[in-house]
Amino acid sequence: MDFFEHQDRARRNSKKLTFLFILAVIGVVLSVYVLLGLAVTGYNVKMADQDKNIDLIALLTNWQILLTVGGGTLLLVGGASAYRISSLQGGGQVVASSLGGRPLQQSTTDRDERRVLNVVEEMAIASGIPVPPVFLLEEEGINAFAAGYTPQDAVIGVTRGCVQTMTRDELQGVMAHEFSHILNGDMRMNIRMIGYIYGIMVIGFIGWQVFRIALYSGGSRRNNKDSSPIPLIVIGGGLIAIGAIGVFFGNWIKASFSRQREFLADASAVQFTRNPHGIAGALMQIGASPVHGEIKNPAAPEFSHMYFATGATTMFSGLFATHPPLEQRILRIEPRWDGKFPKRRSPKSVVAASDASAEKEESRKKKIAKGVTILAGIEAIGQPTPSHLSLAHKLISEIPDAIKEASRNPYGARAVLYALLLNREPVARRQQLAQLEQHAERGLAKMTEAIAAEISKLDEQHRLPLVDMTLGALKSLSPTQYNGFMANLDVLIKADNKIELFEWVVVRVVHHHLGPPDRSRPKYHSLEKVSAQCSMLLSSLAWAGQGEPAAVQSAFDAGANALNVSGLTLLPPDKMRLSELGKALDVLDLVDMSLKKSLIQACAECIVADHQVTAGEAELMRAIADSFGCPMPPLFPPGS
Structure with a gap:
């Protein structure tokens, strides 16, 4: 099962969960309706004359009352669920x-x-x-x-x-x-489970409040024969029972979904x-x-x-x-496990065991010599392999400690990204540093210049890992700091009056991960409806990796054949603007996940048409995968 199948499975499970929750809510609504009906008729039997008794069947089959009670219960449960889910909108x-x-x-x-x-x-x-x-x-x-x-x-x-x-x-x-x-x-789905069960729990909570009101008000009603707390006690107790039963089945549903996912993980x-x-x-x-x-x-x-x-x-x-x-x-x-748990480790023994396991890990990584190609990277989306873990370890270990330390805090992380975007031309570089001196935090310009000198010694394959390492620290920026940071990035990029591919990739990746979350639902269920955007995507990849028109056409055709969408046309180079590619990706992000798999596979075929992958192509591929919400492992072979 690959990443896209996992995503489809997660969506199917989410729909099943929602369906079961709806059934549970319907059960709660009917139970509350019956409870109120019993309470009303019971109270009427005690207080009214026999010829004025309310017929329970007639009451329960009254659609106006059913809609009123049902609508109120649905509003209560749904509102509580929505409130709990929204309270977790801040993420993990x-x-x-x-x-x-x-x-x-x-x-x-x-x-x-x-x-x-x-x-x-x-x-x-x-x-x-x-x-x-x-x-x-x-x-x-x-x-x-x-x-x-x-x-x-x-x-x-x-x-x-x-x-x-x-x-x-x-x-x-x-x-x-x-x-x-x-x-x-x-x-x-974990967040949704919390919200759904919380919504059902509210019924029981209200029941407790009604029950308490009935008990506390009972004494003041003892002298009033026409007023009795018993109906409220019955209603409160009934709501508590309904809420408990609803939570019981909610937890049962939650457990049944969770156990299989643990085996899979x-x-x-x-x-x-x-x-x-x-x-x-x-x-x-x-x-x-x-x-x-x-x-x-x-x-x-x-x-x-x-x-x-x-x-x-x-x-x-x-x-x-x-x-x-x-x-x-x-x-x-481990099918051969003898069923006996080991003795609990002491902190000192953990240190020794960790050192031993670190040596074994180094040995194991040296044995993993398989290269990570673009096609292997596509297959490993959402399912990284030991080769990717070994490559990540290698790339991180090759980055100087000073740069790693800087990338791990909000102040230094900004300097690292600024340094990645510094121009090699002296005039443009001085203009960029002057911008940072004027608009960035104090000392960032000098720190950026120092880090840029170290980054210049690294291979291009370290650039994207460095971007990833900074994103965690940059998440703690305030909205004002984030806006200032993005404004500085924009000025750095435009200093030489042109936007390079890597510069565009950096801004695209940073905005995708640090900007407002996109919770759009799929809008397109056929690639035929977005063929113009598909042409822009494949044309951009073909021109990014090739120089000769014949090679560009060959690369485009390889991607188009894999996509199998009618009307795809290679666009001329004067139509190739990164801003237009960004707009195309925004539209293509609204297609079904299964179609995104086809798009990414077509992109891969386009890139490998000449049997090699340049740094620019790998970085562009990462930006495309990011735009589609598909986490792509690094694509460079460990020996590069």
Whole structure:
């Protein structure tokens, strides 16, 4: 199953979840309607004359009353669900903060925290997504989670027990599992589950309030024979029961969806790292711990389906288990496991074990010598391989420490991106630095110039990883800082009165990941309706990688044949404007995910028509994949 199939599966599961939620809400509406009917008729029997009794059947079949009660209940449940989902619109940081997490600073000198940050950074570069912020939960239990709507707003959460107990191999297995959830579209459905169950819970909450009002007001009504708290008690108790039953089935639905996704994420982690002992060892350490994966924060049960391991237990833990038993997960990864959990490690033994696993990891990476071609990169979208992880490790290790440190904080990250865009021509370069002296934060111009001198010594293949490394830090910019930063980028790019391909790619990638999130739904279900944009896309790629008209036509034809859309035409070079390509990509982003797969495959065929991939083509391909919401791993071979 590839990235696009995972996305389709996630959408199908989301539709199933919505359908089941609608059924649950319909059940709640009918239950509330029947409850009110029983309460009204019961009260009437007691208070009115027999000849004025209200007929229950007639009451329940009154469509006006049904619409009123049903509409009110739907509005209540739907409104509560929408409110809870909107409260999580801030992405994964909202979830992590709700659980008491604090963001890890990239400048940390704590050995355990540094190890986690390094692993996450490698995983992100290998996956082709921005490095996500990492939040630490001061919890003894061994657990982790990924939260957010998209890779752009995702965060990784990890407990103190996890960072102190896991070796580097095991941490890598855990993080690969969480990155699988990010790449496979599971996070959005996790947020929806929270909102849906919250909406049903509101019925029970209102029931408790009605019940309390009835009890507290009972004493004042004792002298009034015409007024009795019993109907309110019945209504309140009934609403509590309805809410409890609704939550029961909601949690059952949540658990049934979550268990299969955990097996899938475990398998993806093994595929990513090619090291089953890593994730299996992590699961064994959870089994060996006296507190297992428990998270004690009061908000933990609401987010139970997001964790790496079971993080909260309830009265119905067996029925509502969002994770398969540890034993089943381990046996699927290591069928020969003897069923015995190892002794719990001490922090000192973790350091020694981490050093040993680091040596094994280096040895394993040296054995992975397979090149990462453009077509391999296409196949690995959303499913990075050990080759990509090895390549990411190599690229990061080759970047000077001073540049890496700068890219990991908001101030230095801006200098790194400015440095990537500095012109080699002296006149334009002086103009760019003067702009930074005037409009950027104090000292950034000098820092930019110093970093540019170091970047000039690096190969072009390090440019995109550097961009990815800065994005995590730049997410903390305020709106005012972000606007100023983007304005400076614009001036740097226009200093020589032309826009280079790499400059356009940088702005496109940065805006995609740091700008307002795009939650547009698919609008086009056929590429025939966007053939003009397809022509612009393939023409841009053909002209970017070729010089001779015959070679350009050949590259275009290769992409057009793979796409199989009528009316595609190679556009002349004077029509090739990056601004027009940007507009075309915005339109093509509105096609179905399955069609995006065809588009990306056609782009790949266009690029490899001459049997080579230039740095410009690889960078343009990354911008295209980013625009389509498809995280693309790096495309350069490790030996380059």
